[in-house]
Amino acid sequence: MIDLRLRHPDKTVLNPDRIAVMIPTRGRPAMLGETISSFLIATKQPSLVSFWIAVDDDDRTTQDYIDRVDVNSLPFSLNWVVLPRQPTLAMTWNLLWQAVYDGPGFYLGFIDDYLMLTQGWDDAVRDVLSQTPNRLGLGQIPDSFQKNPDTLTIICGTAEWFNKLGYFVPPYFPFWFADTWLDQVATAAGLKFRLPLVVAPQGDAPPGTHRMRELGFWYKVFCAMTDERLASAKQLALVAYAGDIPWYAERESLVRQANETLLKRVQEQPEAIAEMEAFFAGKSPWSKHDEDRYHAVKSAVIDYLGPAFKP
Structure with missing residues (x-):
């Protein structure tokens, strides 16, 4: 039974400068590895960044990859979160958000086939979002894949923003729409702030949306x-x-x-x-x-x- 009325409890903020990077993935560890490598190069203060990777419990390909990753060799904390496969990606996002336990002040929901290209991206996120009114704000990252650079596709915001909503993304949709939903909320509320970051997809062809129908x-x-x-x-x-x-x-x-x-x-x-x-x-x-x-x-x-x- 899917309960769309569910709202999640607040997440405690233990370190307002910490950033949690959350990445759901399924069945493409090579791309995930490239994504993580891009952050290895671009992160300025790795001790203030943690990574949380959601893996479906029936995804043997990625679970085999987990066994080959030496997390102790990384300059930032990397955490694997194995979850029962959810009806929608949005529900996976929300469970992953709830699984983060190091009390970050900011959350970045990244994509397992994208690259972070901005050196010091983490300081840029802090500089912009720490100045939002009452620490409520959603960052907008320009996406080179989108025709409209103001389109919100990658979600980054303050812990207080997500706590107030009760979710990381709205749970209603099996594909698309969650980012547009949050974009409209932030725009109407006067709480959308441009982040000076550059991200890009791996490769040139736009990916298909497997869950799309109707x-x-x-x-x-x-x-x-x-x-x-x-x-x-x-x-x-x-x-x-x-x-x-x-x-x-x-x-x-x-x-x-x-x-x-x-x-x-x-x-x-x-x-x-x-x-x-x-x-x-x-x-x-x-x-x-x-x-x-x-x-x-x-x-x-x-x-x-x-x-x-x-x-």
Whole structure:
């Protein structure tokens, strides 16, 4: 049974300067190794950085790789977190966030096929996010793979930000959308801050999204939950700015307009959405486990939204 109403307990901050880098991975240890190596080169204060790698309990390929990694030779702490395979990547992210136990002040959710290219990235994160109002803020890392450099794809924020939300990422979606969700929350709340970092994917070809299916349906789910995002945004803004948010109504209106435009496109241009799905969807066949997980999440979301939701 998937409980989408679950919110996780607060994480204690023991060292406000520590950064936890969290990376879920599955079945591609060579790429994961390249990702970790990029951080080995780029991290300025490794004693203030820890790595937390989520591995599915049925992923023998990565578990065999774990046995070959000498974590004691690394300048930063590297921790393997073996978890039961979750229905969605979002749920894995949230369990991994909860598994971090060294009390960091910042969390960076990285991708196992990307590289960190900025020397001293860790100091840059501290310099920007430690200055956020009441230590509430989400960092936006420019992504060279994206056409719009303002698009949020890699999640980095203060511990206080995630504690206030009760999750690292929203648990509702089997693919995409979580980063856009957080982007809209941070934008409406006036708590999105650009980080001067450079990251890049390994290789040139855009990866497929294996879990993608019924893209139009999930766009409608995303738009139907606009009120929930904006409620979170207003709560964050009130705390961050001590109730002084005369600008909030305008920001909220812009987010609503963007979602209304998106929903109209989904409703009026189903062929374009289908073409997008065909382009991005992973080409490998789904297992029965994939099918069962997908339908469990879809059913849970429909139940969560209730009869007012008309897909």
